[in-house]
Amino acid sequence: MEEETERYSCLKLLIPSNSEEEEKEEPIFVKGTWFPTHFHLAITDGHSAWYCHASEEDVKQRALQWDQSVSDYLRLCETYLGHQQPHSRYAFDDAGDGHKRLSWTFDKAGLSLSWRWKCLLSLDSKKITAQILDFLLDSNIRLSDEVVRQTDLTEKMKAEAEKCLTQSERIANERVEFESEIYVKFLGVLNSKKSKLRELRDKLSKQENAGKSPEEEDTEKTKSFDEESDNDTSDENPQKDITSSSKDVMAKKPSGRKRSRRT
Numbered sequence: 001m002e003e004e005t006e007r008y009s010c011l012k013l014l015i016p017s018n019s020e021e022e023e024k025e026e027p028i029f030v031k032g033t034w035f036p037t038h039f040h041l042a043i044t045d046g047h048s049a050w051y052c053h054a055s056e057e058d059v060k061q062r063a064l065q066w067d068q069s070v071s072d073y074l075r076l077c078e079t080y081l082g083h084q085q086p087h088s089r090y091a092f093d094d095a096g097d098g099h100k101r102l103s104w105t106f107d108k109a110g111l112s113l114s115w116r117w118k119c120l121l122s123l124d125s126k127k128i129t130a131q132i133l134d135f136l137l138d139s140n141i142r143l144s145d146e147v148v149r150q151t152d153l154t155e156k157m158k159a160e161a162e163k164c165l166t167q168s169e170r171i172a173n174e175r176v177e178f179e180s181e182i183y184v185k186f187l188g189v190l191n192s193k194k195s196k197l198r199e200l201r202d203k204l205s206k207q208e209n210a211g212k213s214p215e216e217e218d219t220e221k222t223k224s225f226d227e228e229s230d231n232d233t234s235d236e237n238p239q240k241d242i243t244s245s246s247k248d249v250m251a252k253k254p255s256g257r258k259r260s261r262r263t
């Protein structure tokens with residue numbers, strides 16, 4: 001069960017040299033194997049090797065000392081031993097008999113605190129060094145494969161993006177051409193409709209004019225005829241009226257005479 005949940009880390013630490021003559025940093029490699037309740041460390045400087053097997057009980061006691069849970073304590077250890085923190089001071093000091101003490105500092109509530117773990121000198125330094133080198137090589141291979149895979153994926157995505165860009169430009173050009181054609185056709189149809197509407201309007205106006213003109217002419221003729229009749233009647237010779245009336249009177253008189261003779 002532990003093998004299923006274990007995690008690995010490998011850190012290259014630059015430790016300040018203890019030599020008073022030269023101020024330089026010496027590298028060491030720290031490989032960590034992290035379990036849910038404990039951890040293992042393997043350390044080498046290329047010549048010698050050390051190890052630290054922190055048991056479940058050891059980790060529990062340290063966590064209680066710092067008023068932390070086991071999971072929080074292990075998480076913080078993995079953070080500082082998995083990646084070198086720029087604001088932390090690391091040290092790999094002598095602990096006697098060839099053993100070493102690995103320490104690092106961290107800030108908490110404005111205080112600089114330090115954690116230390118004793119690392120025992122390995123009786124088989126070559127084995128531990130070889131294990132660390134194998135882990136680094138395997139990690140490098142996996143990383144190289146991942147880089148190649150990501151590069152291929154990036155190239156495919158780049159090619160797909162270029163293809164999509166080309167297709168988008170083509171669609172945009174086709175859209176512009178289509179809109180231009182539709183606009184031209186629309187103008188043609190619109191102008192045709194306008195001309196037809198003008199023709200219909202002209203025909204309608206002509207029909208309206210043709211329908212109104214006979215009535216107006218009849219009305220004018222009727223008015224002119226009535227005026228002429230009135231004028232003719234008023235302009236006749238009064239003597240003709242008198243003559244005609246006298247004739248009527250003369251015509252009536254003889255009939256009266258005949259009747260008187262018979263009586």
